[in-house]
Amino acid sequence: MSESADKDSKTEEATEKKIRDTIEKGKLPVSKETSIFASLTAVMVFAIFFAQDDIARLGVFLSIFLERPEEWPLATEQDAIGLYRVVFMEIAKLLGTLMVLLVVAGFAASAFQNVPQFVAERIRPQASRISLAKGWNRLFGLQGFVEFLKSLAKLGFVIAVLVFTLRGDYRELLSGMITQPQAFLLTVRGILIQILVSIVLVMAAIAAADLVWSRFNWRRDLRMTKQEVKDELKQSEGDPIVKSRLRSLGRDRARRRMMSAVPRATLVIANPTHYSIALKYVREEDAAPVVLAKGQDLVALKIREIAEQHGIPIFEDVALARSMYKQVSVDSVIPAKFYQAVAELVRIVYSNKARKVVS
Structure with a gap:
C-alpha cells in the first residue's frame, strides 16, 4: 500500500x-x-x-x-x-x-x-x-x-x-x-x-x-x-542558509583584508562618520589614486580609527565621500571624474609632508 x-x-x-x-x-x-x-x-x-x-x-x-x-x-x-x-x-x-x-x-x-559504456556499478554485488x-x-x-x-x-x-x-x-x-x-x-x-x-x-x-x-x-x-x-x-543551487553563511564569511574576509590595507593609505575621505574611502597614491608607482578600502557606518568609523592610529590624513567632504562611495571599487583606480578633486587633496598631503621635512 x-x-x-x-x-x-x-x-x-x-x-x-x-x-x-x-x-x-x-x-x-x-x-x-x-x-x-x-x-x-x-x-x-x-x-x-x-x-x-x-x-x-x-x-x-x-x-x-x-x-x-x-x-x-x-x-x-x-x-x-x-x-x-x-x-x-x-x-x-x-x-x-x-x-x-x-x-x-x-x-x-x-x-x-x-x-555502450562500462559501468562498475552494474557488477557490484547488491x-x-x-x-x-x-x-x-x-x-x-x-x-x-x-x-x-x-x-x-x-x-x-x-x-x-x-x-x-x-x-x-x-x-x-x-x-x-x-x-x-x-x-x-x-x-x-x-x-x-x-x-x-x-x-x-x-x-x-x-x-x-x-x-x-x-x-x-x-x-x-x-x-x-x-x-x-x-x-x-x-542541492544544485546550494542551500540558501549555507549560501548566506558563505557570503557572510566572504564579506568578513574582504573586510579584514581592507582593514589590513588601510595603514598603507595616503589619505582618507570621510563624510564624516557615515562613509570613509581610503586612497593610496605614490607618484612613482600609481598612474592614478587606488581605492584600498571603503566602508559605511561602523566600517567607516573603523577605517578612520585605523587611519588616526597611523597618522594618515583624513579629509571630511560630505558630497565627495558620498559620491565616491557609490562609484568606486576596492583595489581599483578612481574614475576620471574624481581626478581633480582627489588631486587637490593629494597636493595638500604632499605639501604638509614637505613642510614637516623642512621644519
Whole structure:
C-alpha cells in the first residue's frame, strides 16, 4: 500500500540531473525483444545467404558417413577421438558463421538502444538482486505481467507459424527424408527460411512496441515527487542558509583584508562618520589614486580609527565621500571624474609632508 502511494505521489517528470545520474549508474531502458529480433534476423540472414554452401558440404559428409561407415574404423580410442574431431570440425564450419552473426547482432542491438559504456556499478554485488521481496515484485508486478503477456503472444505466434508452415510442407519434409542427405538438408533450409521470415516480420513489430514501452516504463519509474524536485533544485543551487553563511564569511574576509590595507593609505575621505574611502597614491608607482578600502557606518568609523592610529590624513567632504562611495571599487583606480578633486587633496598631503621635512 505504501509503495503504491509512493508511486502515486511521483507526479513530476525526472530532471536532467536525475536522468544523467541514472545513466551513469548503468540503469538504462533495455528492450529484450529487440535483442531477440536481432538474433532471429542474424539466423535468417545466415539461412538465406550463407547456409546453402555449408549445408551442401555437410550433406556430402553425412552421405559418406552414412553410406560408407567402414571408412570410419572405431577399433581403438584414437579412432573414436579422430571421428569426434572430424564431426566437430564439420559442425563448427557450419555454425562458425552463424556464431559470428549472432555476436554482431547482439552488439548491434545493444548499441542501437543505448550508447555502450562500462559501468562498475552494474557488477557490484547488491543485496536487492537477491531480495525475495523485490524478486516477487518483478515477477508479479506490472513489468512482470507485461513480460508474461509478451511471452504468451510470442509462444502462440510461433505455434501458429509452425502449424501453418508444416501443414503445407510436411509431405515435402517426409519425402525428403528418403532422399540424399544434401537434398533433405536443403529442403529443411527452405522450410526454415519460410518460418524465420514470418517470425522476424512479427518480431519487428513486437520489438518496436517493446522498445517504446521500455522507454516509457523507464521514464515512469524515474518520476519524482514535488519535494524531491525541490530538494534537488536546492542541492544544485546550494542551500540558501549555507549560501548566506558563505557570503557572510566572504564579506568578513574582504573586510579584514581592507582593514589590513588601510595603514598603507595616503589619505582618507570621510563624510564624516557615515562613509570613509581610503586612497593610496605614490607618484612613482600609481598612474592614478587606488581605492584600498571603503566602508559605511561602523566600517567607516573603523577605517578612520585605523587611519588616526597611523597618522594618515583624513579629509571630511560630505558630497565627495558620498559620491565616491557609490562609484568606486576596492583595489581599483578612481574614475576620471574624481581626478581633480582627489588631486587637490593629494597636493595638500604632499605639501604638509614637505613642510614637516623642512621644519
